[in-house]
Amino acid sequence: MSPIRTARWADWSLADLVDAKGATRVSLVVPARNEAGTVGDVVGRVRERLVDTVSLVDEIVVIDSDSTDATYDVATSAGAVVHRASEIRPDLGAHPGKGEAMWKSLFVTSGDLLVFMDADLTDWDTHFVPGLLGPLLTWPEVRLVKGFYERPGETGPLDGGRVTELVARPLISLLFPDLRDLVQPLAGEWAVRRSHLASLPVPTGYAVELAALVDTAAALGPGAIAQVDLGTRAHGHQPLLDLGAMAVQIVAAALARAGCAAGTDSAMLRQFLPGPEPMDRVVGTVERPPAERYL
Template sequence: MDELPAATGWFERNTHHWDDWSLEALMAAKGPRRVSLVVPARNEAATVGDVVTRVREALVDTVALLDEIVVIDSDSTDATYDVATDAGAVVHRSAEIRPDLGSVPGKGEAMWKSLFVTTGEVLVFMDADLVDWDTHFVPGLLGPLLTRPEVALVKGFYERPMLDGAGGSAGSLDGGRVTELVARPLVAIDHPELAGLVQPLAGEWAIRRSLFETLAVPTGYAVELAALVDTAAKQGVDAIAQVDLGRRAHRHQDLLDLGAMATQILAAMRSRQGRAVPAPVTLRQYRPGDDRARPTDRAIPVDERPPAVSL
């Protein structure tokens, strides 16, 4: 097989570190282009205010690397909308953006809807649940897009803090359970050209609007891997770069919820092979009952939005 040497060569050409560029160099490279930070959020009142405030103070108020910070509130039932507004973001409820197109819950839906309410030629996406991070994430992601015209999509990767066996703090570059058990095996089997990506499902990434608006977008958690596969198909793997962002922590999902995420990823990859996918997918999971396992069926949405440019 010659895919792995090719992936290794891609890694050497297209892997960067967040401090490869100074803010001054990025500002000069940005020129008149507008850059939007998009934060999809659902019930993240505890953390979204800190994310918005810190980025606004560092990259809007101090230096104008960002032109806008837009939070897309995806059907939150807590105070996410108010907290993000008070922190200085422009906040839109996902369901209220282009209501003529309808609305479905999901991270990908919020990111797709952002195309109708942002103005940036470059879009940076950050998760709202960050608890161990720094504002250099944003300039790090922008570096390849502002300085390398052939690059159209940039993925972040980072050390994920965890406890070691002795109870102390250790770090890992694994991408999480869904990455290691689902996404990375899928890449190895079906898309070895993407094997150089350290964390293909990372929530911190950036993309040119001119590319994102041409992509079909899964409405759920498959949006990250689908964007990588579709970008490589459209523009080649060298249109993708990745940046080491240092360290990041976030809240961990319940294992059964990870099953739903994995289902969406598998469905998106299957559809890209031209194979039929039932919608929604019925996922049967089991919980302990009084004296036996209790089955629970979950309807997992696997919808995709068409390229925004087609609308």
């Protein structure tokens, strides 16, 4: 049996979690880029149910990654504290990407526990947050918690997890078999102890979730990881060519951790649209060092 413990969100009541929380501070962090249509609902619902009604979450922080729409204003109006990623610790420079937003969040949040949620959720509920906090508040050995859920898509239940099934799961099977019982290793909903995340290197792009899992298992064993069934989740899907860039970042992080390739700051991805002409894009594979060096 895998030492990765599995639970369901309903295993803990809100009252029990509030009691277990005590003086522990909890920050909800929402990385966002051009999500004005959905980020307000994510922030507003959590604030109403878990900040104002039940004191489980102490702050909601949105990290805006170079949005060109109204994401910043919508999130602010909904009750979040909003920071532009590029303006956090400018002395450390800035990189595009989801992982960069998560790494930068360590400099502007106060929580002992950090809960991450994607900003583009369309079918979800606020039980995601207490579900992710359950293991961290009640299982002392756990450092990182991954959510998993059904991900309905237009063409079937796996339509929403293409990179997971075609890239992440094969890499885990071949290189990191201790993690193979994770249902959704790339899930955007996860939680972590602040001190632990600050000790990890963080890829600035989409490899942040896989890297955190691999590094946690390598440092502390897979028993430091738990996963929680959160029910059902739906969100906007990226175009196939954009998923190719995501896959490059995930493969780069995995190979570096397996000792199969030297770390690089970028890779050239050549893709083809209909017709013979190629389209080249530079895919960033930069990794931030552990944030504890700068805190």
